[in-house]
Amino acid sequence: MNGYCLDERLETPLRGEYDVIVCGGGISGVCAAVSAARNGVRVLLIEKSVQLGGLATAGLINWFEPICDGKGKKLMYGMPEELLRLAVRYGYDSLPEGWKSQSDPADIAERAAEAGGESEDSVLFPKKERCGTFFSPAIFSAALDRWTAESGVELLLDTQVVRTVRNGQSCEGVIVENKTGRGFYKTGFVVDAVGDLQVMRGAGAPFENGENYLSYVAHLTDGAGCRQAADSGRIQKYSRWLCLGAGMQGKGQPEDFPLLCGSSAEEITAFMMAGRKLLFAYLQATPRLERDICAAPSMPQLRKVCRLEGMYTLTEEDCGRHFEDSVGVTGDFLHSGRCYELPLRILYCREYSNMITAGRTVSAAGWAWDVVRVIPAAAATGQAAGMAAAFCVKGKTGLAELSVERLQQGLARSGVRLHLE
Ligand SMILES: Cc1cc2nc3c(=O)[nH]c(=O)nc-3n(C[C@H](O)[C@H](O)[C@H](O)COP(=O)(O)OP(=O)(O)OC[C@H]3O[C@@H](n4cnc5c(N)ncnc54)[C@H](O)[C@@H]3O)c2cc1C
DSSP: OTTOOOOOOOOOOEEEEEEEEEEOOBHHHHHHHHHHHHTTOOEEEEOSSSSSBGGGTTTOOOEEOOSBOSSSSBOOOHHHHHHHHHHHHSSOOOOOHHHHTSOOHHHHHHHHHHTTTOOOOOOOOOTTSOSOEEOOHHHHHHHHHHHHHHTTOEEEOSOEEEEEEEETTEEEEEEEEETTEEEEEEEEEEEEOSSSOHHHHHTTOOEEEOOBOOEEEEEEEEHHHHHHHHHHTOGGGGEEEEEEEOOTTSTTOOTTSOOBOOOSHHHHHHHHHHHHHHHHHHHHTSOTTSEEEEEOOSSOOOSOSEEEOOSSOBOGGGTTOOOTTEEEEEEOSSSTTOEEEEEGGGGOOTTOTTEEEOSTTSSBOTHHHHHHSSHHHHHHHHHHHHHHHHHHHHHTOOGGGSOHHHHHHHHHHTTOOOOOO
């Protein structure tokens, strides 16, 4: 602004010290935090908003993409399955009957242990009946509070991570700002799960920008929905998605709205205001007393903002490929039968020995980025990132020296399927 620059001295007191700090309490962040805590380290989870779940709850994206391979077999175990069950444990679901009766996560872990780390293959189900579900965002978010607390994770809400403090290749901690003021949290390891790589980008890590169509999803209710809910005894029928603007592949994108990355406050403001303008047009075109918006998103529904340029970048060519350092598997939610292994190298980059990312910011390009940005894959990369963080702290090593074999053994013991074959 006219070349004016404020030079100020800021007090930044030390507020705490943790083995692992997880930034961002979306699906990937809660999984990373719980995974690290279950592996015996002290964890602080820092979340900007006042609830857990990120896009899946505050963002109203309450469809848990399937954890099966699209050919009738369960593909993902570990936290993706544990979270799918948690998402519907206290609220509604839309799981096909066959998948409802699948074993509880506790049983899966038990079977995995019995099988020496390998989970058993599931029974075959009809191909169309995929193991995905709708869930109540509010109830899932409350369940996540309990789930993270049970694992011993300490939580700090309404707190924004604004930057990191680095010493050479090592990150010494994060600086936060909240109602208490500004503060420093010292740590041995940082997980960036903020959804747009803000923390690692701020620390200078290499990244790629994404592009987003204008999508606006709200939850709509009307008389027909309420009647259906009452008649069928299935409460979820009272509301449905109202999808305005563009779909995932751009159909319906308003001509006067440019594709945007969404990494600045100005772009986020433009995105939210344009979305609500679409909502307003819808409201003006429909009878005022016959419908209601029962929930509106409280965070921007941007799919791909920024992602890490990691040690390896997953692409569509990697579909079905075996990776020696795989830390999990995921399916392509749009194309049944197309599955991917997730190499550890997509979670970190050179010269950042104690920083890792998870969720929609891992290193993946093109359609592979879409494959890894959804809820089950975010849970899988979160679980792997959290365990890697705990192992590094306990073993006093950086990511480059971490024994991939030990990490894989740990993940397999937690029920994770590591390879496709
Ligand atoms: C329009 C749309 C439709 C989608 N449809 C589906 C679908 O049908 N099924 C599906 O499975 N997935 C879908 N997804 C993707 C999915 O919801 C998310 O990508 C997924 O939940 C993974 O989220 P995440 O944990 O990586 O990030 P996020 O959910 O974005 O979580 C990041 C968290 O970090 C917090 N945060 C941000 N900055 C800071 C900071 N500086 N300090 C502290 N905290 C911070 C945020 O408040 C947020 O809680 C969709 C996404 C969009 C946008």
